[in-house]
Every structure is written in C-alpha cells, then in structure tokens.
Amino acid sequence: MPHRDLGARSASVKDVAAAAGVSLGTVSNVLNRPDRVSPETREKVQRAMLDLGFVRNESARQLRAGSSRTLAYVMLDAANPFFTDVASGIDEAAESADLSLVLCNSRNSAERELSHLALLEQQRVQGILVTPVDPESPMLDEVARRGTPVVVVDRTRADQSFCSVAVDDVLGGRLAAEHLIDRGHTRIAYVGGPSHLGQFRDRLQGAREAIAAAGMPEDSLNLVETAAMTVVEGREAGSRLAGLPARRRPTAAFCVNDLLALGLLQHAITSGVRVPEELAIVGYDDIEFAAAAAVPLTSVRQPRQLLGRTAAELVLDEATNAEHTHRQVLFTPELVARSSTLA
Amino acid sequence: MPHRDLGARSASVKDVAAAAGVSLGTVSNVLNRPDRVSPETREKVQRAMLDLGFVRNESARQLRAGSSRTLAYVMLDAANPFFTDVASGIDEAAESADLSLVLCNSRNSAERELSHLALLEQQRVQGILVTPVDPESPMLDEVARRGTPVVVVDRTRADQSFCSVAVDDVLGGRLAAEHLIDRGHTRIAYVGGPSHLGQFRDRLQGAREAIAAAGMPEDSLNLVETAAMTVVEGREAGSRLAGLPARRRPTAAFCVNDLLALGLLQHAITSGVRVPEELAIVGYDDIEFAAAAAVPLTSVRQPRQLLGRTAAELVLDEATNAEHTHRQVLFTPELVARSSTLA
DNA sequence: CATCGAAGTTGAAACCTTTCAATTCCGAGT
DNA sequence: ACTCGGAATTGAAAGGTTTCAACTTCGATG
The missing domain is CATH 3.40.50.2300 (Response regulator)
Incomplete structure (x- = not known):
C-alpha cells in the first residue's frame, strides 16, 4: 500500500477560504496582516488551515509579490573549513536581515557553478554571493547585468564590475x-x-x-x-x-x-x-x-566571518538601495605567531 | 549615479514573443521542447532572448508545472567535515538525477532548523534530507504528513514514520x-x-x-x-x-x-x-x-558519502514512486587501526 | 486535383497568491 | 432618525509560465 497519495494536490487558500466560510482575501490577510482580521475570524481561518494541512505556495507568493526572501552563497569547496567559516558570517548577516541563506557547492567545477548561478537567477534570489572558480567568468557579469546583485567573495577582479570582498x-x-x-x-x-x-x-x-x-x-x-x-x-x-x-x-x-x-x-x-x-x-x-x-x-x-558578513551587507545594499555604488573591500590579514616558528 | 535600474522589470516570455514576432506558446516550446520548433524560428527566438536579457521566472514555471527541480539538505553543522562529506554524497546522487542540491545550515539550532524546513516546504522542493537537532521533533512528521518526502540522515527514530539512513x-x-x-x-x-x-x-x-x-x-x-x-x-x-x-x-x-x-x-x-x-x-x-x-x-x-547517496536515493524514490515504502537503512562501521593505538 | 498527414504555430486557460478599490456593517455623534 | 467614520470583509485583477486542443501550411499520395 502506497504511503501517501501522490495525486492529492495540497490545499490552497481557496480551499481554506471555503472551509472557513470566508473570502479568499481574508485568508490572505490572516497570513500577511493578521491584525486586520477580527480575532474570531482569524481563529476560524487558522483552524481551517491546520485541518487542511495548508502550506503556503511560495512560488505563487513570489510570483505575485515579485521578491524572494533568500540569499545564496555559491561556495568553491564546502569541505574547506575556510569557506564554511565565511558562510557562517554570511548567515549571521542574513539572519539579521530576516533572510534565509542557501548554500550551493560548486566543488571546484565551473560547470556546476554555472548551473547553480543559472538556477539562482531564475529563482530571483535577493542576491548571490560567490567565490568563483574563475573570477573572470563572463557569467558573473551577465547575471549582474540582468539585475541580480552579485558580490565576489575572497577573490577580486581587475575591472570593478561588481562589489567584492577580499583580503590583501x-x-x-x-x-x-x-x-x-x-x-x-x-x-x-x-x-x-x-x-x-x-x-x-x-x-x-x-x-x-x-x-x-x-x-x-x-x-x-x-x-x-x-x-x-x-x-x-x-x-x-x-x-x-x-x-x-x-x-x-x-x-x-x-x-x-x-x-x-x-x-x-x-x-x-x-x-x-x-x-x-x-x-x-x-x-x-x-x-x-x-x-x-x-x-x-x-x-x-x-577575518573569515567578517569577510562573509561584509559581503552579505554589500549584496543587501545593492538589492535595496537605489544609490548603491560598487565597492571593493580589502581586509588586512594578520600574522599569528605560534610554536611552528618560535623555538 | 545608481548602477542599475531597480525599477526595470525583467523581460517575460510575452516580451520575447513580441520581439521575435511569434506567439507565446512558441517561446515556451523553444524553452522546453526545442525540437518541436523549426530551426529558423528557434534561432529568432533565442536571439530575442539574448537581446532582452530574458531570464525564465522559476516561480511562475514552478507554479504552473507544480514541481521544483531541487533537493535540500538541512545540515546540523556545516563546519563539521563529517557533514560536508555526507553532503557531497547527496550532491552526487542529486546530480545523477538532474536535480540541484541546496544546503541549509541549522548550526545546531532547533529554531533555525524549523525555519529552514518551513521555507523548503513552501518552496515545494522535491524532498528534504535532514540531520535534525532532535530526531523527535514533531515538525518532521508534519512536513512528511503534508506530502514532502523527508529522510533523516545519520539519526534514527523509534517509530518508523519516515525513511532514515544511519550507521550502527x-x-x-x-x-x-x-x-x-x-x-x-x-x-x-x-x-x-x-x-x-x-x-x-x-x-x-x-x-x-x-x-x-x-x-x-x-x-x-x-x-x-x-x-x-x-x-x-x-x-x-x-x-x-x-x-x-x-x-x-x-x-x-x-x-x-x-x-x-x-x-x-x-x-x-x-x-x-x-x-x-x-x-x-x-x-x-x-x-x-x-x-x-x-x-x-x-x-x-x-561510510559518509554512501550515507548521503543512499539518503538521496530514498528521498527520490519517495518523491517519484507511488509504491514507496519507508525503509530504515543501517550501515556497518569499520575500525581503521593506525599509530594512535599501535605501538 | 482533392485529400491526408505531419510539422509548425497559436492563444486561451490554469496554476495560487497578493493587492486594492469597493462594499458592508456597526456604533457613536448630532 | 440620520449621518459619519472606522473596522472588517469581499472579489476581481494581476503576475509569468506551461499546456493543449485547435488551426495553418505544405508537400506527398491516390
């Protein structure tokens, strides 16, 4: 016996509205502006959602609203601790901005990097952070030109076509x-x-x-x-x-x-x-x-975490601020002396 | 001077169709069934896409088509090499199935895990792999019950409400x-x-x-x-x-x-x-x-990579096979003796 | 020359949510 | 009794893509 009904479409706002005996707009209000809805109605609607196992369809939301709530980091190599630390810095900043961070691992392959970038662009993510296999890849320019904010992390480029964050x-x-x-x-x-x-x-x-x-x-x-x-x-x-x-x-x-x-x-x-x-x-x-x-x-x-945090801030600025101008941030490294050089 | 026009809506299939002097359906065919379109028309359409900087809107695609082309792994701790190795096993399997893998890092926080799960569910991903902070979390059951395939990785649970892959x-x-x-x-x-x-x-x-x-x-x-x-x-x-x-x-x-x-x-x-x-x-x-x-x-x-690969296969089976039944896979660990115990 | 089929193309409908102008309801103020 | 204003609710429109039945073209067949 199959475990779940693959054919069953999940409930939509329309179904919830019908079940709760209210209009579609009210259901949407419960989701997005709960304060505009009277307590009793809200209650009724929420109960219906629970009963029907309603899950908001993010694609439809995004299609209508035009914006996604995610940031992406395309990592060069998730197995390298350096990059996971950068990622955690990005994550912090994303969290403060109330965005979700998704990570993609190109595992040092230009091809995988390309397909990740393409999908992220199609998903209309708020912004893309990337440590590219090759900083000169024209795909980066194309994505940026078509309107998705791109910030290059831990790499730089001769021209200044986008923001970058690196260490000297x-x-x-x-x-x-x-x-x-x-x-x-x-x-x-x-x-x-x-x-x-x-x-x-x-x-x-x-x-x-x-x-x-x-x-x-x-x-x-x-x-x-x-x-x-x-x-x-x-x-x-x-x-x-x-x-x-x-x-x-x-x-x-x-x-x-x-x-x-x-x-x-x-x-x-x-x-x-x-x-x-x-x-x-x-x-x-x-x-x-x-x-x-x-x-x-x-x-x-x-400064790995700082690198990530700064990159995230730049990409957010580019995404939200019409006055944005590209910046190349260069951090200063620091020597930490330990026993391997000190007798 | 602001660098790009934040107000500019990106081109849609409709715009491309107009520019190429064909119908909307033809543009869609170029995208999805290029062989159904005559070479000249295809050429014309592709040129228009390039000129307009057309980027397919994945939200709309998914809304209409109903399915996404991504798999997600919610990791417990991206900084632990063990989990990144598991992730790379998943990635391999995802790649063979022509799916993209996105990684989310819960960084050991139940709260972050929850918000990742919620968003992924709303995004209607093909399936969710997760190494949960707490395998008993009811959220896992809810997500699975509402129809998103869930596989627990490197953890198990007393009941058998979903597939899991772990090591003895x-x-x-x-x-x-x-x-x-x-x-x-x-x-x-x-x-x-x-x-x-x-x-x-x-x-x-x-x-x-x-x-x-x-x-x-x-x-x-x-x-x-x-x-x-x-x-x-x-x-x-x-x-x-x-x-x-x-x-x-x-x-x-x-x-x-x-x-x-x-x-x-x-x-x-x-x-x-x-x-x-x-x-x-x-x-x-x-x-x-x-x-x-x-x-x-x-x-x-x-067997870290194998763990990941197997988990991915299970989640794909659950996503595509109506006959799917839950399985708990248990791998066998192996002792590798080295100098730290051998005089 | 009429007919047929294949190949190519069309355009309306559907997917689900959000938004917003319009409407209803109700109690307070005159 | 009447008007007014605010709060709550409604329903149609919009957003971009895919699908599919219907249509056109054109060369081949009888």
Whole structure:
C-alpha cells in the first residue's frame, strides 16, 4: 500500500477560504496582516488551515509579490573549513536581515557553478554571493547585468564590475616572509599551487617584496609547486624538500594554505625533522586546526566571518538601495605567531 | 549615479514573443521542447532572448508545472567535515538525477532548523534530507504528513514514520572498545557529550557490551563527559585525565568523535604523554584529518558519502514512486587501526 | 486535383497568491 | 432618525509560465 497519495494536490487558500466560510482575501490577510482580521475570524481561518494541512505556495507568493526572501552563497569547496567559516558570517548577516541563506557547492567545477548561478537567477534570489572558480567568468557579469546583485567573495577582479570582498594577499605574503626573515632564515621554501591561482601569485609577490626589502637575493625563495592545496600535497612537498642536499635545503617554509602546512608538518614529524628548530613553518588562513595541530602552527589569519558578513551587507545594499555604488573591500590579514616558528 | 535600474522589470516570455514576432506558446516550446520548433524560428527566438536579457521566472514555471527541480539538505553543522562529506554524497546522487542540491545550515539550532524546513516546504522542493537537532521533533512528521518526502540522515527514530539512513553506533562503539581490549587495556576512558545525544548513548552501550563480553568489570570504563564535541573540549578532557592519580588513570581513551580525539591527542603531545605507549586513542568518524594527524589516529570509519547517496536515493524514490515504502537503512562501521593505538 | 498527414504555430486557460478599490456593517455623534 | 467614520470583509485583477486542443501550411499520395 502506497504511503501517501501522490495525486492529492495540497490545499490552497481557496480551499481554506471555503472551509472557513470566508473570502479568499481574508485568508490572505490572516497570513500577511493578521491584525486586520477580527480575532474570531482569524481563529476560524487558522483552524481551517491546520485541518487542511495548508502550506503556503511560495512560488505563487513570489510570483505575485515579485521578491524572494533568500540569499545564496555559491561556495568553491564546502569541505574547506575556510569557506564554511565565511558562510557562517554570511548567515549571521542574513539572519539579521530576516533572510534565509542557501548554500550551493560548486566543488571546484565551473560547470556546476554555472548551473547553480543559472538556477539562482531564475529563482530571483535577493542576491548571490560567490567565490568563483574563475573570477573572470563572463557569467558573473551577465547575471549582474540582468539585475541580480552579485558580490565576489575572497577573490577580486581587475575591472570593478561588481562589489567584492577580499583580503590583501600581497600583504599577507609579505607578513609571512618578513616573520621568517626576522627569525634569521635565509633559505625559504614557498609551497603552493597550481601557480595560476590568484592567491598563489599574490602571496608570492608579497613574499618577494619582503625578500627584496631585506636586501636578500631573489633565490632566497625556493618555489615548491603543488598540484592542489591539500594535506596530501603538503606531505608530498615535504618529501621533496627532504630530498634536497642539506646545504641547499630551506630552513623555513611558507605554505599558501594551512592544509598544505599541516601536511608538511606531518611529514616533518614522522621523518624526525624538528619543528621549528630544523624547519620553521608558516601557514595561511589560520583555520581552527592550525592552532590545534601537534605543533601549533604560525599562520596568516584572515577575518573569515567578517569577510562573509561584509559581503552579505554589500549584496543587501545593492538589492535595496537605489544609490548603491560598487565597492571593493580589502581586509588586512594578520600574522599569528605560534610554536611552528618560535623555538 | 545608481548602477542599475531597480525599477526595470525583467523581460517575460510575452516580451520575447513580441520581439521575435511569434506567439507565446512558441517561446515556451523553444524553452522546453526545442525540437518541436523549426530551426529558423528557434534561432529568432533565442536571439530575442539574448537581446532582452530574458531570464525564465522559476516561480511562475514552478507554479504552473507544480514541481521544483531541487533537493535540500538541512545540515546540523556545516563546519563539521563529517557533514560536508555526507553532503557531497547527496550532491552526487542529486546530480545523477538532474536535480540541484541546496544546503541549509541549522548550526545546531532547533529554531533555525524549523525555519529552514518551513521555507523548503513552501518552496515545494522535491524532498528534504535532514540531520535534525532532535530526531523527535514533531515538525518532521508534519512536513512528511503534508506530502514532502523527508529522510533523516545519520539519526534514527523509534517509530518508523519516515525513511532514515544511519550507521550502527552500538556496533561502532563495540568495535572501538574491543580493539582496545584486544590490545590489553583494562582502564579505558569514554570521552564525549553532552550525554543526552543518541550517538553518545549508543556508542557507550556498544563499549559496555564489549567490556561485558570480555568479562571485565563495569568500571573498566571511565566516563569523561564533555560539553560539546570539539577540539577544544578534547584538550580539556585531556587535562582532566592527566589530573587523575597514575594508578587509576586510563591507559586508553575512546572518543565519541575525531575532533575530541584530536584535541586529546594534542594535549597528550604537548604535555609529553607518549601516544600510544602511555595513552592509546581511538576516535570516531575517520574524518580526513584523522589520518593526517601528528600521530595518525585509529578511528571508526563511517561510510559518509554512501550515507548521503543512499539518503538521496530514498528521498527520490519517495518523491517519484507511488509504491514507496519507508525503509530504515543501517550501515556497518569499520575500525581503521593506525599509530594512535599501535605501538 | 482533392485529400491526408505531419510539422509548425497559436492563444486561451490554469496554476495560487497578493493587492486594492469597493462594499458592508456597526456604533457613536448630532 | 440620520449621518459619519472606522473596522472588517469581499472579489476581481494581476503576475509569468506551461499546456493543449485547435488551426495553418505544405508537400506527398491516390
């Protein structure tokens, strides 16, 4: 025996009105302006709704009202703690504005990102926040041009076609490298990749600036390119470093993110390399795990929640304020020194 | 100068039809059954759509068609890698069925969960997957009764009012404890909490069964209750254990999840307790980080992706198959032994 | 040359809610 | 007794899409 009647259409306002013996408009008033309805009528209508299991049809509501009550964040990778923290910042702001947040995960695929964006646009969400696979994707411009507010999160673009919220990666790279230079390191590995990523390039530039400012030769920085920014790749990078002859081997490593740094750390520990005495390590992002690692990790902290909250505020401004102008917000990262660089 | 015209209504099929010099029905055909339309007409219509920046109004589509093309997962905590892995399993299945998945994060709040459920129901999503704050919440029954397929993920309920997919926690607890008993431990800490959580209770029961089966006294198990299942709480539990007199101090700990276990591990390492020689540790979930920890963690693995995929299949069956009957799927966990218990 | 069928196109109806001008009702004020 | 004003209620219209029966065109068949 089938469990529920798939054919049964759920009750509409009309059904409720009939059951309660009132007009359709009154039912709508109970839903939207309960104070305009006399207590007895309201009671009657609410009882009818309950009896019939009435559920407001959001599509019809939205069609008529023209607006939805949701915000969307298209994440690059839901498995990366960095992005879930950004999402929770967005969520906070959405909640204050009395909007629901839905999350979509593009899992690093441009195709999935595209189909999420298309659907969200068709759903007429209030606004879309997105950390794009490729910030130059023309789809972003199209969506924005057609009228859905779009804010780019943790990425930037050369032109200023929309609002964006990011953290100064060049500065972050500089801070990390300066910290290592201050501690006397002269051979520093730069671990990360793939090298076409904006983050890789910007943080590298910052590191190079620090090297130059210290009057050190350019080749003080030793590039170790990885295929992805994961723990596994970090371990792999560790074994590549270990393979170098001792006199050329870096005494410090700056990793483009914490996952790489943690992998590198793990490799060091299991192969008996002392951290930080023989190898100092700096990560990036300061995810919760950085502080909780076996050797607490020095890392460049990004204001993740703030990033999310700000992005949400920008998108809301664009959605509601006719005077809105696009802004590119750039936050300042901060170095958090822990045992992985402090003897 | 405001950037875009907030007042401009976006183009509708009617506008497109007028611009292309065809009827409304033809535009709809181009959208939904392109093969029914002659190539020239199709071309003309598509060009008009492009020119006008036409975006199909999903609310209207859904209102008329009656069905949405999305599935939703209401997660308990998006910051926990366990749940994001479950979500990715769901995503896979959704993608094969050509549905979009949206994620909602209740962040451990019953209230947020409720409002997400309500909105999703109003949106007439194809189905709702949920890891509820409280599996006994009557809202779940109501939603299901009113006709939206609901599947409970990683939780179960006494009655069988809907489909659920979970992992045998009692067995998992037994496996973990047996492993420690096999390795000769006779004083074992059970670390977790709060104690009203089903997982805490079930895994504890399994551990007790193992103790009993081995003919050991009940008090071989030493309960260490925590306020939450986080890394920080794990460290805290570590210092509580360290405070015990050596002869009563457990030589092994079974933690209700990996985050606790990693916190405990971190405490051990920084306070010079050797793992596993002085303290063996077993975690639960086998999140990616368990294997990547400074001392790779023995853990009870749950088939996370499979959990998600199966849940998605169940909800789809319920949504499309009139013969659907509710099922409670229970997967079997598996112990993965690593250095944290192997000398 | 008449007929038929296939292919392409049309336009009205339906989906469900919200809005708003119009209407009814009722008690208070004169 | 009458008018007035406010509160409560009504019902038609609008919003954009899809569906479908009906219609047109056109080439092929008898």
